[in-house]
Amino acid sequence: MARGGGEWTGGIAGTGVLSFKRITLLVCFFNILIALFVLRFLYASSLHIYSNNDNVVKYTADEVRKMEESIRIRRSKEPTLLVQLVKKLKHEVATAESNTELSPNVKHKLVDEILQRLKRFDQKSNVTQLREVVETWRSEKLEEAKELIQGQNGVNSTLIVEEAGMLVRALELEWDVLSEEIGFWLPAEVTNEEHDDKPEGEEEPEEILAGRPVPAVCNAELHTDYGGAAVRWGLTHHKESAADCCQACLDQAKRARPGETRCNIWVYCPSEFGCFSPDIYEHKHQECWLKYAEKPKQNFKDRYSETYRNNHPKAPSIVPWVSGVITA
Known part of the structure; x- marks a missing residue:
């Protein structure tokens, strides 16, 4: 039994060694196949590259000579002088543009001179008059700059020659740009023309008060302010309409006790924006x-006078109040 067991065990080991060798051979064979495939792919790629190189166009000596002659003729026909002149002009224009920018100091001087001219005129001057002032200054400044360039006015001028040259260009050709840069502008003058389309002989339409109609006993007067001693302060006494205000005056006069002041004047503010009064x-x-x-007396009627408005700048042109005197 022991001998038989030893032979059986040896048989198993031999079989394992044989299987390992077979696997090794298979792996090596597989690697060889892969290597051959890679070599074949590289060889085919090299053939493709060489075949492309074979497609390069080859010119004959006569064809090369003709192409060189064509290039020489084309170059001889180029406007070389014109190209050089264009380049020179571009350079000069770029240089001139870089040198036409006025310095901030010069611009400040111009602004100060313009303002000094405008201060001499009345504040009520219209836009046309102001434009004439500025145009006169511009003409004088332009003449001063030109004289300085010509060497005729080097003593009294506030400019130097380099600035004068730039200023002439700015005042003559680029005045709009310069005026915008220095922040100076004048609004366009608007002319308001009055158009009266009302047929001749037709009366002005009557102004209508909001609310119910005012009774005749109230004697309502539009754009009128009556004076008098206050029976009831309006600051804390509001009514829906002028008719209601008049009715409040009538009611107070009826209810007043002997010796009490009776209302005979009512003053109402119909404007949604409030009403002007010279008090505080x-x-x-x-x-x-x-x-x-x-003896009722009117404080103001229809319009405030120009003198009054000069003394009271907040006063409107038309009296906003509506008033009435009640006659018993």
Whole structure:
């Protein structure tokens, strides 16, 4: 049994060695096949490259000579002088443009001179008059610069020769650009023409007060402000309409006790923007003032005078109040 077991074990080991050798041979054979495939691919690629090189066009000596002659003729026909002149002109233009920029100091001088000229004129001057002032200054400044360039005015001028040359160009050809750079401009003058399309003889339309109609007993007067002693302050007394304000005056006069002041003047603010008054208060829409005066007298009627408006800049041109005197 021991001998038989030894032979059987040896048989198994021999079989394992044989299998390992076979696997090694198979792997080597497979590697050889891959190497051959790679070599074949590289060889085919090299053939393709060489075949492309064979397709390069080859010119004969006569064809090369003709091409060289064509190139020589084309170059001889080029406008060399014109090209050189164009390059020179481009260089001169670029140099001139770089040298035409006025310095900030010169621009400040120009602004100061223009402002000094404008200060001499009345503030109420219109745009046309101001333009004439500026144009006169520009003409004088241009003449000064030209004289300086010609060497005729080197003493009284505030410019130097280099600045004068640039200024002549700016004032003559680029005045709009220069005026914009120095921040100087004048608005276009607007002429307002009055057009009266109303047929001749037709009366002005009557102005209508908001709210219900004002009774005749109220004697309402548009754009009118009556004075008098206050029976009821309008700052805290508002009514929906002028008719309601007048009615409040009538009611107060009826309810007044003996010896009490009775209302005979009402003053109402119909404007949504409030009404002007020379006192310190802000008078708002729908204010209703109840007043009394033995002899009622108008403070203002229709329009505030020009003298009054000069003394009171906030005053509008038209009196905004509506008032009335109640006659018993």
